[in-house]
Amino acid sequence: MNKKMKSKVTIHDVAAEAGVSFGTVSRVINNDVHVKKETRERVLDVVEKLNYVANRQARSLAGGKTNSIGVLVPDLGTGYIGEIIRGIDAELSLADLDLILYTTHRTPTKEANYVANLASGMVDGLLLVLPRQPQDLVKTMQQRRFPFVLIDHQGTGQDCPAVGAMNWSGGYNATEYLISLGHKRIGFITGSMDLGCAVDRLAGYRSALKTNHILEDEALIYEGNFDQPDGYVGASALLDLTHPPTAIFASNDVMAMGVMDAVRNRGLRVPEDISVVGFDDIPQASLVRPALTTINQPLEKMGRVATQVLLSMLENPEKETTRIELPTQLVIRDSCGKPK
Amino acid sequence: MNKKMKSKVTIHDVAAEAGVSFGTVSRVINNDVHVKKETRERVLDVVEKLNYVANRQARSLAGGKTNSIGVLVPDLGTGYIGEIIRGIDAELSLADLDLILYTTHRTPTKEANYVANLASGMVDGLLLVLPRQPQDLVKTMQQRRFPFVLIDHQGTGQDCPAVGAMNWSGGYNATEYLISLGHKRIGFITGSMDLGCAVDRLAGYRSALKTNHILEDEALIYEGNFDQPDGYVGASALLDLTHPPTAIFASNDVMAMGVMDAVRNRGLRVPEDISVVGFDDIPQASLVRPALTTINQPLEKMGRVATQVLLSMLENPEKETTRIELPTQLVIRDSCGKPK
DNA sequence: CTGTTAGCGCTTTCAG
DNA sequence: CTGAAAGCGCTAACAG
Numbered sequence: 125m126n127k128k129m130k131s132k133v134t135i136h137d138v139a140a141e142a143g144v145s146f147g148t149v150s151r152v153i154n155n156d157v158h159v160k161k162e163t164r165e166r167v168l169d170v171v172e173k174l175n176y177v178a179n180r181q182a183r184s185l186a187g188g189k190t191n192s193i194g195v196l197v198p199d200l201g202t203g204y205i206g207e208i209i210r211g212i213d214a215e216l217s218l219a220d221l222d223l224i225l226y227t228t229h230r231t232p233t234k235e236a237n238y239v240a241n242l243a244s245g246m247v248d249g250l251l252l253v254l255p256r257q258p259q260d261l262v263k264t265m266q267q268r269r270f271p272f273v274l275i276d277h278q279g280t281g282q283d284c285p286a287v288g289a290m291n292w293s294g295g296y297n298a299t300e301y302l303i304s305l306g307h308k309r310i311g312f313i314t315g316s317m318d319l320g321c322a323v324d325r326l327a328g329y330r331s332a333l334k335t336n337h338i339l340e341d342e343a344l345i346y347e348g349n350f351d352q353p354d355g356y357v358g359a360s361a362l363l364d365l366t367h368p369p370t371a372i373f374a375s376n377d378v379m380a381m382g383v384m385d386a387v388r389n390r391g392l393r394v395p396e397d398i399s400v401v402g403f404d405d406i407p408q409a410s411l412v413r414p415a416l417t418t419i420n421q422p423l424e425k426m427g428r429v430a431t432q433v434l435l436s437m438l439e440n441p442e443k444e445t446t447r448i449e450l451p452t453q454l455v456i457r458d459s460c461g462k463p464k
Numbered sequence: 465m466n467k468k469m470k471s472k473v474t475i476h477d478v479a480a481e482a483g484v485s486f487g488t489v490s491r492v493i494n495n496d497v498h499v500k501k502e503t504r505e506r507v508l509d510v511v512e513k514l515n516y517v518a519n520r521q522a523r524s525l526a527g528g529k530t531n532s533i534g535v536l537v538p539d540l541g542t543g544y545i546g547e548i549i550r551g552i553d554a555e556l557s558l559a560d561l562d563l564i565l566y567t568t569h570r571t572p573t574k575e576a577n578y579v580a581n582l583a584s585g586m587v588d589g590l591l592l593v594l595p596r597q598p599q600d601l602v603k604t605m606q607q608r609r610f611p612f613v614l615i616d617h618q619g620t621g622q623d624c625p626a627v628g629a630m631n632w633s634g635g636y637n638a639t640e641y642l643i644s645l646g647h648k649r650i651g652f653i654t655g656s657m658d659l660g661c662a663v664d665r666l667a668g669y670r671s672a673l674k675t676n677h678i679l680e681d682e683a684l685i686y687e688g689n690f691d692q693p694d695g696y697v698g699a700s701a702l703l704d705l706t707h708p709p710t711a712i713f714a715s716n717d718v719m720a721m722g723v724m725d726a727v728r729n730r731g732l733r734v735p736e737d738i739s740v741v742g743f744d745d746i747p748q749a750s751l752v753r754p755a756l757t758t759i760n761q762p763l764e765k766m767g768r769v770a771t772q773v774l775l776s777m778l779e780n781p782e783k784e785t786t787r788i789e790l791p792t793q794l795v796i797r798d799s800c801g802k803p804k
Numbered sequence: 805c806t807g808t809t810a811g812c813g814c815t816t817t818c819a820g
Numbered sequence: 821c822t823g824a825a826a827g828c829g830c831t832a833a834c835a836g
Binding site: 484485488491499500503 | 805806807808809811812813814
């Protein structure tokens with residue numbers, strides 16, 4: 125409502141108002157040392173007065189940084205991802221970086237597409253949560269020397285920065301807990317076996333059985349996909365066995381809830397008739413009744429740590445690749461008991 | 465590993481390879497009609513071959529659009545926001561727009577700051593979820609004529625685009641349901657009363673009592689803040705009354721869960737001793753035991769609709785401001801019964 | 805139909 | 821210490 129309705133203040137406006145060249149303004153806002161203190165202050169005053177904010181597009185185009193990092197997630201479904209994002213978000217806002225969220229909706233094409241796009245100037249670095257087909261992407265990014273960190277996708281044998289959880293020991297501990305309760309026939313519902321974490325959890329389960337001299341029965345292993353219906357269907361199949369399990373260990377909490385539904389729908393009770401263990405410890409796990417005994421994954425922390433790793437890579441590109449596995453922990457609640 | 469390790473394919477590379485000027489390439493990728501079919505195909509081939517992806521920064525710098533819209537949320541906590549974001553995300557990816565997420569962590573300063581930043585070139589439009597102090601922001605954006613839509617914050621009397629849910633009728637219906645069950649003393653735990661939705665829910669509650677000739681008792685109204693502990697503390701206070709309620713209606717599901725905990729901790733049962741109703745119908749609501757009777761808010765849909773409104777504003781800036789209230793619905797589950 | 809020419813707003817040399 | 825100049829990659833007129 126004043127003189128100009130231009131609404132967009134540029135570096136030139138500031139320069140004019142402060143009586144310096146726009147190059148100087150650029151130096152000031154980039155904290156370049158070579159500016160007389162007095163000049164700096166004058167410019168800063170004008171910046172304040174005019175309410176100037178640098179245009180990020182221009183800044184990044186000109187070769188600077190974008191000050192934002194991209195987060196690629198498969199979806200926003202279960203709260204699992206949400207927890208990770210919270211960690212990322214917390215760490216990012218500490219560093220005053222923006223977060224650009226990309227949802228692939230589980231389509232590898234999109235995944236690849238986004239990576240291409242992002243790595244081409246949109247963001248300074250990329251955080252990939254649970255990527256479906258990391259091989260290609262990783263190759264692309266590595267040859268472009270683009271900074272990225274994988275979250276929750278280890279065990280693919282690739283040498284790249286990643287943070288995840290100790291899935292193997294989680295699988296091992298949950299199984300051993302069930303065994304300690306007296307269970308001998310323990311059903312297992314796997315996750316998507318193309319994901320490293322799913323493979324590791326199964327391996328942990330197998331190992332615990334072996335350690336405790338319990339013969340493995342392939343019939344007790346049902347291949348799921350990490351979705352709730354898999355838990356339901358899997359549990360139903362397991363319960364239909366002529367020699368059914370007395371406990372079921374699902375590779376994630378969502379499936380474990382499906383398992384509980386299936387158990388109840390047959391008139392059986394958790395944990396009196398069937399013990400159920402999950403994996404993840406998503407927020408709902410403590411809410412369902414009976415509260416779910418599960419393996420806690422430090423989701424929020426994984427997000428934080430991955431972000432820290434990425435930021436340190438941004439600062440020091442030469443650092444060697446880090447792989448971090450955060451500890452998982454058995455959380456005993458009410459869904460397990462002794463076998464009948 | 466070939467000739468150039470440049471790694472970044474630009475419009476010029478494509479032009480050179482296809483033997484045309486880069487202006488022509490620009491036309492092709494922008495679907496300009498004035499290109500010979502043959503030329504177009506040749507260019508497209510090269511694009512494919514070189515794996516060219518337009519640089520968004522440059523594109524937006526030159527043309528004005530950023531092809532991304534900003535979403536401002538208070539936090540990523542309860543899944544409530546997550547649902548809304550899912551709707552936004554779905555609609556946005558349909559339109560091939562990117563989503564830039566900003567978390568304010570409930571600090572009004574940040575909120576204002578982001579708006580200033582964003583409105584200055586980062587994004588083409590803004591979606592504000594549950595803003596804390598919309599008044600100032602709204603003014604800023606309106607005078608900059610910057611497109612935005614408020615989500616879930618009506619009733620502040622401002623004339624601006626917004627989509628929300630019918631909070632009043634939700635409050636009314638839940639209360640009336642409880643009354644129909646025979647309850648006469650119904651406790652109410654409010655949300656943050658600086659939020660329009662919280663005010664409306666309370667008004668709905670009051671109105672239902674009045675319609676049914678039940679005398680309102682201020683002692684039965686506890687002021688909460690939408691957080692779980694408020695439900696616990698509020699319910700405890702209500703239950704301590706010399707003449708306690710037989711049912712408690714919490715202004716959101718999270719608090720309702722706090723209520724259930726409080727009830728149980730006193731050795732009382734839901735719904736036998738105390739009926740509980742929530743509001744929102746977040747994913748956990750159907751998971752807790754007893755499953756929570758609540759008012760469904762079409763969260764995901766609110767996100768979708770708000771996005772559609774914003775997109776239509778982007779297309780046609782002259783359109784008059786739309787305010788949309790989506791219907792809420794009573795979802796009867798297992799947390800309510802007749803009063804003892 | 806297609807090439808050419810200005811910038812968009814900013815970072816970076818390169819000279820003073 | 822500071823100004824001037826050269827782009828970053830692309831879109832949008834403007835000429836042919």
